[in-house]
Amino acid sequence: MRAGQLVVATPVLQDPNFARTVVLLLQADEQDGALGVVLNRPTGTGVDEVLPDWAPLSATPPVVFTGGPVQPQAALCLGHRRLGGPLTASYAELEGVPGGSVGTVDLDAEPSDLLPAVDRVRLFAGYSGWSPGQLEAEVEEGAWWVFDALPADAFDVHPEQLWAHVLRRQGPPIAFAASYPADPTLN
Numbered sequence: 001m002r003a004g005q006l007v008v009a010t011p012v013l014q015d016p017n018f019a020r021t022v023v024l025l026l027q028a029d030e031q032d033g034a035l036g037v038v039l040n041r042p043t044g045t046g047v048d049e050v051l052p053d054w055a056p057l058s059a060t061p062p063v064v065f066t067g068g069p070v071q072p073q074a075a076l077c078l079g080h081r082r083l084g085g086p087l088t089a090s091y092a093e094l095e096g097v098p099g100g101s102v103g104t105v106d107l108d109a110e111p112s113d114l115l116p117a118v119d120r121v122r123l124f125a126g127y128s129g130w131s132p133g134q135l136e137a138e139v140e141e142g143a144w145w146v147f148d149a150l151p152a153d154a155f156d157v158h159p160e161q162l163w164a165h166v167l168r169r170q171g172p173p174i175a176f177a178a179s180y181p182a183d184p185t186l187n
Helices: 052-057 134-140 151-155 159-168 174-179
Strands: 005-009 022-029 033-038 042-046 063-066 070-081 091-093 102-105 118-130 144-148
Touching: 005 159, 022 151, 022 159, 033 063, 033 134, 052 118, 070 091, 070 151, 118 134, 118 151, 134 144, 159 174
Parallel strands: 063 118
Antiparallel strands: 005 022, 005 144, 022 033, 033 118, 042 063, 070 102, 070 118, 091 102
């Protein structure tokens, strides 16, 4: 696994923190483990309520997302680089995302300073983390699938549909899991 890939919960993963989630890996290596943010858990809290200066750059829906269960008071931010936009010290591009248009944004920067480089941002409360070897073991157990990310995944305007959307684009047989019922006992 590597930064810029998606780890997508399989239907067997029932942990309420991760059931039907799509996690974008921001870091993944054998020494430090893996760190990412859940892309499909919007909250009801508007970006304008917590970081009003960032609201004008906020992607649709303009809310804070639950990035994961680790340090829920910590804020992380992803940015979408403008086509031809300059690289700045406040924007670190994620290796591994095709087109190189997704990166992390320093929330201590002035949003107006990023306007030439970034056309939208997504704010996350908390993150998802795994110790060295832990995520690989969970993949081996069948809890996660690993796929390449597309730049649009991090800023999907319908995040509640992202899990099914990512699965469908993989083609059969994985695409069939997109219609797996949330509670198979009610089927």
